[in-house]
Amino acid sequence: MTHGRLIAVVGPSGVGKDSVIDGLCRVRPALHRVRRVITRDADAGGEDFDARSQDDFEEMVAQGLFCLDWAAHGLRYGIRSNVLTRLARGEDCIVNLSRAVLAEAAHLAPDFVVLALTASPKVLQERLAGRARETEAEIAARLARDAACVPADLNVMSVSNDGPLDDTVMRVLAGIYPARG
Numbered sequence: 346m347t348h349g350r351l352i353a354v355v356g357p358s359g360v361g362k363d364s365v366i367d368g369l370c371r372v373r374p375a376l377h378r379v380r381r382v383i384t385r386d387a388d389a390g391g392e393d394f395d396a397r398s399q400d401d402f403e404e405m406v407a408q409g410l411f412c413l414d415w416a417a418h419g420l421r422y423g424i425r426s427n428v429l430t431r432l433a434r435g436e437d438c439i440v441n442l443s444r445a446v447l448a449e450a451a452h453l454a455p456d457f458v459v460l461a462l463t464a465s466p467k468v469l470q471e472r473l474a475g476r477a478r479e480t481e482a483e484i485a486a487r488l489a490r491d492a493a494c495v496p497a498d499l500n501v502m503s504v505s506n507d508g509p510l511d512d513t514v515m516r517v518l519a520g521i522y523p524a525r526g
């Protein structure tokens with residue numbers, strides 16, 4: 346059976362990673378959205394995720410339950426290893442990742458694609474303020490974050506999300522699932 350494709354969505358805070366993932370999964374329901382484990386309050390809003398305390402999270406790490414985990418924005422993030430079973434069954438999976446774990450993530454699937462979203466600094470600022478999930482100080486820290494670069498040797502598709510969301514979703518779909526024939 347063909348191995349599923351793993352699509353990693355990366356980019357600065359507020360660029361639209363979760364929104365683009367939502368849009369892609371709506372248009373392509375067979376695409377599995379990977380639910381992240383995060384040490385964030387369960388009622389923080391935004392993406393659907395599994396909230397865990399710091400202690401519980403570290404226990405999950407110790408038990409080897411994650412195939413990827415990282416720290417950012419004062420939070421811990423984990424991807425459960427069961428995504429590997431889905432990929433092995435041939436399911437395509439999409440996940441919001443840190444740029445810092447891309448090299449490691451590339452080893453998880455033979456068909457690994459990075460979707461790197463971009464937007465202007467002004468747009469990022471407006472979107473984070475509009476999302477209203479973080480405080481002003483947290484937004485400032487996100488905008489100032491000095492993130493790792495996307496490794497040059499990976500299969501990277503870079504797409505601007507400065508314009509309407511539906512346009513971005515359609516451009517991404519055309520890029521990652523080009524029509525055959």
Ligand SMILES: Nc1ncnc2c1ncn2[C@@H]1O[C@H](COP(=O)(O)OP(=O)(O)O)[C@@H](O)[C@H]1O
Pocket residue numbers: 356357358359360361362363364365391472473475476506507508509510511513
């Ligand atoms: N193309 C777009 N046009 C307008 N608003 C957008 C667009 N993409 C995302 N947004 C909005 O910007 C905010 C940040 O998007 P989000 O998906 O949470 O970004 P990220 O996951 O990259 O931090 C959200 O309020 C979302 O609704």
Ligand SMILES: O=P(O)(O)OC[C@H]1O[C@H](OP(=O)(O)OP(=O)(O)O)[C@H](O)[C@@H]1O
Pocket residue numbers: 355356357358359360362417418422441442443444445487490492493
């Ligand atoms: O190392 P970086 O590439 O900068 O990424 C750091 C973190 O930022 C994003 O998290 P999250 O989705 O919680 O935050 P965001 O919605 O503000 O992007 C991303 O998923 C990573 O977990």
